[in-house]
Amino acid sequence: MKSLMKTREGYGLTLVESEEPHAYEDDVLIKIKYSSICGSDLHVYKWDQWAKDVGIKVPGISGHECVGEVISIGNNVSNFDVGDRVSVETHIPCGECELCRDGKQHICENLLLFGLHKDGCFAEYTSVPEICLRKVPEGIPDKVAALLEPIGVGVHAAQKGNVSGKNIAVLGAGPIGVYSGCASLGFGAAAVSISDLSDSRLNIASACADFKAWNPSNTSTEKFLSEEKNRPDVIIETTGSIHAIKEALPYLKKNGTVIMVGLFSEELPLNFSREIILKEVTIKGIHGRMMWDTWDKMEKLLLEKKLNIEPSISHIYKLTDFEDAFESALNGEGMKILFEN
Ligand SMILES: [Zn+2]
Ligand SMILES: [Zn+2]
Structure with a gap:
């Protein structure tokens, strides 16, 4: 599959042909429809001090804001099925520490981040743990669903x-x-x-x-x-x-x-x-979103038409045009930049 990778430490990303991921055990394989560039992706692109300090996976696939469709599920997955339309929560909690047990998984003691510590969604497919997956309600269009993660902040x-x-x-x-x-x-x-x-x-x-x-x-x-x-x-x-x-x-x-x-x-x-x-x-x-209290409230606001965020989508690119996409983002022209697969 095509994927946008940090192949080595330093400036930029590279479009590569990489192996399609699999959904093992607790994981769900998703075919990505739209993904979006976040401020943190710009840090990774520029390879500034923040990116150096956060301990990202290199080589690794960037991107964490997305919507897609479930293609296959691991043996232990119980809440998702092939065909579900899903968005991804960036926080990957351990599920075991005191904060996780107290409903604060988003600031888990052992927190990992999708698209930074684990391969992300600037690709045709991605595999994510079931614990950070969210079904998207009907009535929320794909382009908006790709932005649930930042809207949630x-x-x-x-x-x-x-x-x-x-x-x-x-x-x-x-x-x-x-x-x-x-x-x-x-x-x-x-x-x-x-x-x-x-x-x-x-x-x-x-x-x-x-x-x-x-x-x-x-x-x-x-x-x-x-x-x-x-x-x-x-x-x-x-x-x-x-x-x-x-x-x-x-x-x-x-x-x-x-x-x-x-x-x-x-x-x-x-x-x-x-x-x-x-x-x-x-x-x-504030760090990210509550799992899943923020998502419940956000979806309600969107379905009640109390959040009009579509004008914030300023550009849509193909992954192959990623250099133009990042240039637009780095120039600060426009606002939210999507990749369409
Ligand atoms: Zn983000
Ligand atoms: Zn935890």
């Missing part, structure tokens, strides 16, 4: 922010920021503001939902967030930029919540006494 962020009735400020209008904002409105937030340095990203965001958008390069965050009607009860941080969070925090209301999603490449210097302690602010981190 946004839904999880909004879940943890208890956003209903509140004023939300989302920092960053990349896919995760946009999905966090969409999910906040889906869960009944009073209003959602969203910032980005790219007007084209803000335009795509506005095509998805009714956001108040601001571009800090024209309208300062101070000017925007200090207006009483824009002051947030909840900040959802998706940029990983020290600058963005430092500018926004002073305008968070007392007793507010900060949901941290974006990964920072440096340590974060903040005035904790002033911005957090004396305001009784709560900070919560």
